[in-house]
Amino acid sequence: xxxxxxxTLLATAVLLAMTxxxxxxxxxxxxxxxxxxxxxxxxxxxxxxxVVMLLVAPRAVxxxxxxxxxxxxxxxALYGVAQILQTAGLAHTAASVSGFITGMYVVAxxxxxxxxxxxxxxxxxxxxxxxxxxxxxxxTLDGVAIGYxxxxxxxxxxxxxxxxxxxxxxSRPTEALGMSIxxxxxxxxxxxxxxxxxxxxxxxxxxxxxxxVYMAVFAGALALVGxxxxxxxxxxxxxxxxxxxxxxxxxxxxxxxxGEDLAxxxxxxxxxxxxxxxxxxxxxxxxxxxxxxxxxx
Numbered sequence: 001x002x003x004x005x006x007x008t009l010l011a012t013a014v015l016l017a018m019t020x021x022x023x024x025x026x027x028x029x030x031x032x033x034x035x036x037x038x039x040x041x042x043x044x045x046x047x048x049x050x051v052v053m054l055l056v057a058p059r060a061v062x063x064x065x066x067x068x069x070x071x072x073x074x075x076x077a078l079y080g081v082a083q084i085l086q087t088a089g090l091a092h093t094a095a096s097v098s099g100f101i102t103g104m105y106v107v108a109x110x111x112x113x114x115x116x117x118x119x120x121x122x123x124x125x126x127x128x129x130x131x132x133x134x135x136x137x138x139x140t141l142d143g144v145a146i147g148y149x150x151x152x153x154x155x156x157x158x159x160x161x162x163x164x165x166x167x168x169x170x171s172r173p174t175e176a177l178g179m180s181i182x183x184x185x186x187x188x189x190x191x192x193x194x195x196x197x198x199x200x201x202x203x204x205x206x207x208x209x210x211x212x213v214y215m216a217v218f219a220g221a222l223a224l225v226g227x228x229x230x231x232x233x234x235x236x237x238x239x240x241x242x243x244x245x246x247x248x249x250x251x252x253x254x255x256x257x258x259g260e261d262l263a264x265x266x267x268x269x270x271x272x273x274x275x276x277x278x279x280x281x282x283x284x285x286x287x288x289x290x291x292x293x294x295x296x297x
Contacts, residue, residue, distance in 0.1 A: 023249025027258030049220035076186025085156035092149025108161035139269025
């Protein structure tokens with residue numbers, strides 16, 4: 001096995017582990033939001049994540065070039081606005097529908113990569129995109145209607161796709177830590193500005209604080225560092241398909257730890273998404289898909 005192939009497999013494993021970590025937070029968030037407003041939770045979570053990482057590695061940001069800082073700030077803004085739009089959409093649509101529409105970044109990512117990076121996507125990769133999208137539908141959907149909530153959630157999904165494409169174009173392995181810190185701080189500022197008019201509601205119990213700290217440090221800071229590093233080695237489309245495993249992990253942890261019943265659609269949808277991921281991992285790929293192209297400033 002070549003060093004390049006080993007690095008690619010490691011990047012895939014890191015991205016998959018990060019996706020599992022994200023999936024583990026769904027049932028925690030569902031419980032926490034009964035007591036803490038969503039935007040307040042996001043503001044506290046990303047503020048803790050950004051401050052902790054800045055204290056741990058203060059020089060990582062200083063080592064970034066001005067160009068990398070601009071790129072990281074732009075990526076953080078995309079992610080922060082996407083979080084707010086997804087959250088606002090949840091107030092007007094069912095969680096399952098929101099999860100499916102958010103998962104549309106799997107479709108939007110290769111389209112945006114083709115336009116912005118001029119990336120050529122193979123037929124087998126497009127088949128994996130379609131399979132992952134269908135799997136997300138089986139896993140999450142139980143009826144859908146198009147309205148205001150669905151529309152702004154779709155805009156959020158497109159912003160997530162832009163974030164994935166941007167990371168694939170701009171991230172460098174040696175700058176992953178510094179870029180992640182800048183992104184986290186920008187996300188925190190955006191969320192704090194969004195919730196400031198009504199004041200920030202803090203968690204009221206030790207258990208709630210433990211949940212927030214876990215989601216800030218592990219599912220926030222470390223996950224974003226892992227994503228930023230991994231996407232320096234993976235194409236955006238491939239990353240999006242791997243990340244489509246998030247609702248599969250969410251369903252797994254909801255059944256294992258959240259007390260939810262295992263439904264047939266969870267199994268069928270999960271297998272479809274997993275199959276899509278395996279297709280892009282073991283299937284043949286043209287060289288052009290393995291090359292990360294970079295956006296102009």
